[in-house]
Amino acid sequence: MIAFLRRHRGQILTYLGFILFAFVWLLPFYFIVSSSFTPRYEIFQTPPRYFPQNLTLENYPNMMNAIPFWRFYLNSLIFAIGSTVVSTTFSAMAGYGLARLHFPGSNLVFLGLVLSVALPQVALLVPIREIFNTLDLNNTYLGLIILEASITTPFTVWIMVSFVNQIPVEIEEAALIDGATLWQSITRIVVPAMRPALATMLIINFINGWNEFLYPLIFATRNDTKTLSVGLVSLGREAIGSSRPWDLMSAMSVLMIVPVLILILFGQRAIVSGLTRGAVK
């Protein structure tokens, strides 16, 4: 027995570490999910229950009656998908341009783009508010998508440049010598080669957009543009019924987590390998 333990010490430690890690990482997640299926009276019980005794689904319809949930859902989807597509497309273009088409000052442009992430978004709110007032962009998907796309571009450009730098330039050169136009070489060779980086950044930018809180909070004050994150916080503050509606809020939280969870389950390899190959070289 002792010999067994000694021989497999490394493996045993790894599994113990895994159990501890999984417990801490998943506990709040379990708490939110289980609350969403717990009836209200059981949530407000002392001492609290760790396993709900009577499971219920009623929190979900109750929550949907309290707020325009599906409208918020649609808004969040439009906001996240729109900003992801804009940001990833623009960044891929710029990434290719910076990595391949050198011109005087291209390093400076690259540095400027990447370092501009250091200007905190919250610190620029007042002027953006004035721009939005002037251009009538408040409460529009267009305005929100521009802002969100903009904050995710520096990181995306960085990843794209690193990635394109790893694609051998010879194939494109060969294609050009064979008479292909620059446009043909981009669509037939470069875009397919960049597919892994594109997939990674589409996933990451979607998650960032889905989770964004500041911009919708400030620039979406109407229900027809408010996103889920803003709706969730206001659900907690507007006290529907007689007390803090954690039953409703947990149900809403679970439905908010579902899309990102699906992306993670199917995209884990893409995220890890994309970041491994891109960012960190």
Added chain:
Amino acid sequence: MSMSRRSFLKASGSAAALALTPKISGPWVINRRRQNTVVLKIQAFAHDAIRAVLPDFEAATGLTVQLETGVSSGVEHLTEVSTAYAAGDSPWDVVSDSDESGPVLARAGWLMPLDDVIPQETWDDFPQGMKDAFPLWHGFDGAMYRVPHEFAMAYFFYRKDIIGDAPKTWEEMVEKGMEVTDAANGVWATTDGISRGGLMWVYLAYLTSQTNGQIFDLDDGTAMATRLLYDMMHTYKIFPPDAINTNYDQQNQLYMDDKVIFMRQWPFFQSVAEGNTAWYSPDKVAIALPPAGPSGPGSWWGGWGFTVPALAPNPDGAKELIKYITSVEVAPKLAAGQSWFIMPRASILAAMPDNVLVGAMGMYADAGAIKPRPYHPRAAEAQVAVEDALSLYITKQASLQEALATGRNLLAALGE
């Protein structure tokens, strides 16, 4: 110079917008609502009472009224509406505005003057005492911007079925409180929803009104009030320290779970309690004068009122609605539906002479316990400043003197 920058921005921005967006209506580019709806923003607990009076209005005007919820903290409410108005947009046509928000919004030019909208009959329905406060709290520069729908004076609710008589002084409150507190079972003599965002200020201003103090002066009276809260929490342990993270809903819940024996609360609690039919009995929510401090019993009044945003998407519908819900015919119906709407308006007093809260109002008036709301031009910020400073003492981060000095500095920094 700023004009040229503006026009440059506008031109280049619209060019970019045109190039980038297909022509789709809805919130893609610009957001406008249909003109036959009127949106009213008001706290959720008032929705039922409002809904009850709407059919007549909708039948008469052909408009549809849509209700949206609001937050219960006046400071948070200001944050929410000013964010929208500063964006040059109002999602709402009629808004229930707090004392913290109304005066500031009127100053900023974000509200519609109501002098020509509201008939004289409605104004005359208010007692002189309330009218005296209109210029300060409901008007600006000679125009009226807000019609009060609430006479918010906190009452002292107590469990007559448990303690028989209410405590009459601060000393009695502490003495009785220590007898009835049973911390092991979660039973506290008293509590209050005093979370950040102005609610602790509400409670300390209430206690200060029972001294000769002025809370915005952070004077001796304020010091006495603050020390009382501290002592109830930490010395006599009759007031749960958790209260600094709770709001009114949680406070009411505790009271109706039989975990609290007496408390200060706004009039809306009367309806909340009566609505909890399984629990309610008149003896469980008896009303007495607040325990007297050095200057006797006291409670300040203020309250929420209806406004029309200058940018209301449906201004004509908004004018119709605000005129209707503040009229002498409808005000008593709202008051009957939700105690939050009970005011000493002649029409309401005539319609409900036997109402508990109308009686309590009379009792407070006779005892000289009704005090004016402490005024500050930047009410929201000043309240948060005072509460931030005094909470340093309440949470044991500073001495009382330090906390008071901090508060004076914060107020001085606010200016004006």
Added chain:
Amino acid sequence: MTHSVENAPPASPSRRKSFTLSQRRYLAAALLLLPVVALRLFTTLYPFIQTILLSVQKYNPAFPPREYVGAGNFEKLAGDLVFQSSIEFTLIFVFGSTLLQLIFGILVASLLNAKFRLRNLARTINLIPWAIPMVVAALGWRWLFDGTYGWITDLQTRLGVQFSWLIDPVGARVAILIVNVWKSTPFVAISILAGLQGVPEELYEAARVDGANPVQSFWKITLPLIMPLTVTIGMYMMVWQLSVFDLPYAMTSGGPGFSTSVLAYMIQQQVATLNYGYASAISVVMFLVVAVFGAVGLYVFRRVEVQI
């Protein structure tokens, strides 16, 4: 086609092998870069300049007039206790979070890099806190810490520890740090995982032959090799976490008192109360903090690189 490109040997340094320059190439570069550059100028550079101009004005739409006040806003900041406390907690929050995230990030990355059967599951689990929206995490944890109904409060009470996290100023700060470390360690971990995968297996083999145990080879081989990467990630996290405001907003509203207010939260609050000039002054302070972080970070980075 795609396949052959992906499997091609690592890129030869492409910079040297660039195409020859031509005017068409300039035009192509300009067209490719224009969208991103325009986006950033419009939402960052122009607002940045405007913020600096606004920071020397008294400007609150509800309290006109709008006027030039010179250093007035900054003098006011110097005496503002909420600001002092916010800057203090911002530094604690940023440095504390980053340090803990790097430590736990290296530990978790080692787990994710270890050879065991559940490795893929572990990598998926790792991403969950990162993907959960911050406001959801903040509100969920707020309940776990709740003084009446919270699991954490209940568990510690059973162990005989009476403590209300969110009422105590220090407790609330610690709670915010815990949530932030939980939320953002996963991202640090996958980034460091990339570095671990780049450490050649032969180095470990050689160390094992020399009789080094796993702990020794971690200190002697792994850590020095991933250090530059770790510093880069640390810098990135510091800059990024400086602007976290949704966590205190949703979890504590800056309370109790103003003890968990950070600069970003304070700016949002000032914007909400329409003190645009004052908010811009705080923003300028934030720019300065970013600049100092950046300078210190670059200095540290150079030193670390030289040492290896």
